[in-house]
Amino acid sequence: MTPRLWGVLAVLCAVLFLDGLDVSMVGVALPSIGAELGLSTTSLQWIVNGYVLGYGGLLLLGGRTADVLGRRRVFLLALGVFAAASLVGGLVDDGTLLIVTRFVKGLAAAFTAPTALSILTTTFHEGPARNRALSVFSVFGASGYSSGLILGGLLTSVGWRWTFLIPVPLAVAALVAGIALIPRDEPAAGGGHDLAGAVTLVGGMLLTVYTVVSAPDRGWLDPVTLGSAVVAVALLAGFVLVERRVAHPLIRLGILRVGSIVRANLSMVALFGSYLSFQFMMTLYLQDVLHWSPLRMALALLPAGLLVAFGSPFVGRLIDRHGTARLIVASMLSMSLGYGWFLLTAGSAPHYLVAILPTMLLLGGGFAFGFSSIMAQATDGVADDEQGLASGLVQSSGQVGAALILAVVTALVATGGTGTGDFTQFHPGVNLVTAVAVVGLALSLVPVLARPRGKHA
Secondary structure (H helix, E strand, O other), rough: OOOHHHHHHHHHHHHHHHHHHHHHHHHEEEEEHHHHHOHHHHHHHHHHHHHHHHHHHHHHHHHHHHHHHHHHHHHHHHHHHHHHHHHHHHOOOHHHEEEEHHHHHHHHHHHHHHHHHHHHHHHOOOOHHHHHHHHHHHHHHHHHHHHHHHHHHHHHHHOOOOHHHHHHHHHHHHHHHHHHOOOOOOOOOOOOHHHHHHHHHHHHHHHHHHHEEEEEEEEOOHHHHHHHHHHHHHHHHHHHHHHHHOOOOOOOHHHHHHHHHHHHHHHHHHHHHHHHHHHHHHHHHHHHOOOOEEEHHHHHHHHHHHHHHHHHOOHHHHHHHHOOHHHHHHHHHHOOOOOOOHHHHHHOOHHHHHHHHHHHHHHHHHHHHHHHHHHHHHOOOOOOOHHHHHHHHHHHHHHHHHHHHHHEEEEEHHHHOOOOOOOHHHHHHHHHHHHHHHHHHHHHHHHHHOOOOOOOO
């Protein structure tokens, strides 16, 4: 590859690295943010879910907008918005405004992520060059997540605002380099985007999560809870009707008739939803209940991130040898064992080597096996002109599914006990993520048990 191509790849990898860095750094800082701004556990989860919903809810629209308006233009504009939202988030003193900045950052990432991937696949020719670029690209995402744990612990020890401010100069540097290096492209000559579908989908998902989060305080039979649930269902039903009739649908519903694609999307919900929710609980448990410092907590969770970063590059070879279905089973089994082991060994003072380290190793290995395998299964056999749809769909499933699971977990934690010195408060939430992983395992076993011996997915 030429130096210019390496430069383009570096810009795309830097943006993916920032996405992973941002998620893990903010996760470490949650207890400190809650203490300074006076936020409850329910409010804190919106700092995570605000980003996840902005990202997952607009991901499909982001990819289509890049096709219509031009990849370079959309990528650079969204990256500028990401940098500005990071700066504002580090300066505000109000919890609501902080959540708004997180949603805006998620919205910006919903445009940078699919656009970065499409820039990569159109800049690097199909074959060894593209495969090499994709391998480097995926490693940077995992490395950003694991680096964010340590950096988040260090920065939170100084002040949680630095976890928001540090990405600003990195994003600005990537923006300047992108302006100089990313080649110009022409917008699509035809086609269009599904605005009605995007509005009904995003509105329905946002209202669904709001209903789940607010129901424990208001009551499940409260008129506001019931009303918001009805409106959410109506919006999602309207989305389905729009997709059946619009000329250029956001999601071609026929793709959901493919069993392997449906299983991949549900597996991504189980994998990402359980993992993100468990990390949310661990940051609160280790810091608020056991009174660990942010850095000590980050080091405790780091083994999972390291396994993802260093294990992901080798998963491609395993997929070639064993197929995606068996690796997804191995992933879901490892995740289920990890959560189950923590339930058995955690208590008032869990021993790191006995309870926490084995859990992190099982979860890190499971995530490394599962993420790449699920992505491969979700796009396997899909026509070239729908590869973006398939990859965007599975990423959206993971993000929005994680938001819904986290909302339920937060409600369980908020009503699960006093949390004054033991694991009681978090036990119901870990029970739920364990059940989600076990359901994911059962689902992934179906094609393996039904397939003739020796045949790969």
